[in-house]
Amino acid sequence: ATLCFQAFLQMCNLPVRVVCRANAEYMSPSGKLPFIHVGNQVVSELGPIVQFVKAKGHSLSDGLDEVQKAEMKAYMELVNNMLLTAELYLQWCDDVTVEEITHPRYGSPYPWPLNRILSYQKQWEIRRKMKAIGWAGKSLEQVLEDVDQCCQALSQRLGTQPYFFNKQPTELDALVFGHLFTILTTQLTSDELSEKVKNYSNLIAFCRRIEQQYFEGHDKDSSASATSRSAKRSLLK
């Protein structure tokens, strides 16, 4: 998720420095990461950050008409609904991934037994949420199917354009880039998730293009979060 913000801020031409903190979740006003610290203001989550940046005179979606803005918001919800939930499912509901990757990583800043307690607590919280929205009964195959459907929709919407709304990047591009890049570069127990994304060549090209344009030459710090993914590798090989 940090990457979405970095991409968004880079696209707005705003300089940003990423910093790591173990207590990042507690520093954030909403408990969610990442957040930005500007002067004496602290703002978290994509929606409020976009509003904040807009209030300061920067916006990526001013050139869109009303129908396009509606479309952009719909696609952002699709990404949140499917991709983000699938990422959470994989991280916290797939037993293999949970044991081998999530628990160690989430609990790493803390001493035993706090590391186990906190990560179990988080897992329980996420599983409750999954149950409420009807994802608890899904199998891994079904989740991967959903991811595939989402990627197909994104791929069809993108078509051969450089960005989702043709020549200029918008919040949607930042959001999609953040999620897809993370999926493609994070080490998991199997490659099934990233393989789903790799089926769509225009999405891969899209990620490469944004990486080259906005991240070349910038330091790739790991995100400011105890729950962050492992250090990002470049897509350019």
Add this chain to the structure above:
Amino acid sequence: EVPILISEDTVISQPAKILNFLRKQKYNADYELSAKQGADTLAYIALLEEKLLPALLHTFWVEAENYCSVTKPWFASRIPFPLSLYLPGKMSREALNRILLTRGVPPLYSLTEVEAQIYRDAKECLNLLSKRLGTSQFFFGNTPSTLDAFVFGFLAPLYKVCFPRIQLQEHLKQLPNLCRFCDDILSCYFRLAVSGHSPAGQDTVDANLQKLTQLVNKESNLIEKMDDNLRKSPQHPPRKLTTLKLATGGEESSPLNRLSP
């Protein structure tokens, strides 16, 4: 679990599975959509579920006056005893649970703040839908598609049910193209009397309950209606509103039979 589709010996629940089943039988309302329009369908459905659904759940199941005077009696009257004593309460608790788990995160700590936020989101969602629909008859031109069915499914109960607490309904009524959209589908596919006036007095509750009974199964009914129309010419695109022939009587089977606890 509702809705349920019963076809010969097969019983299918959940909207996504019902749609898949129908597509396998070669009935597809999205036959003429382009790939991009298909993608848009998915995106708008996600928008409805994320932004509109919490407020709808709240209006029906959590808002105390609405739940006690409309939703609970109606559901209880259609569910056999003794489930009628237990199920509505369970559904209400599940609705509140879902709202709080998905939207009740810091810095929104109190239910009032969560409620304010979900209604703001729902109003924004209605505005977006209205802008997207514009002056078209349906979301993708002159023929209905899956997206139209989904939007109708979310909007129609909100539009038609007479609740005591109606802030979201008031907002919807200020968007004439969405109201017209609901009315068109109702008059064409459900043959209900399209009227904004409900009979006064004792009959009001009965009339509302009857309307709601028919509306709550609209999703499976709408799909089956399209099913019936398409059965006469499989693989053909859905017919336009003006040329739709009303089938002979007996086709409109009671939706009560389909309701399953």
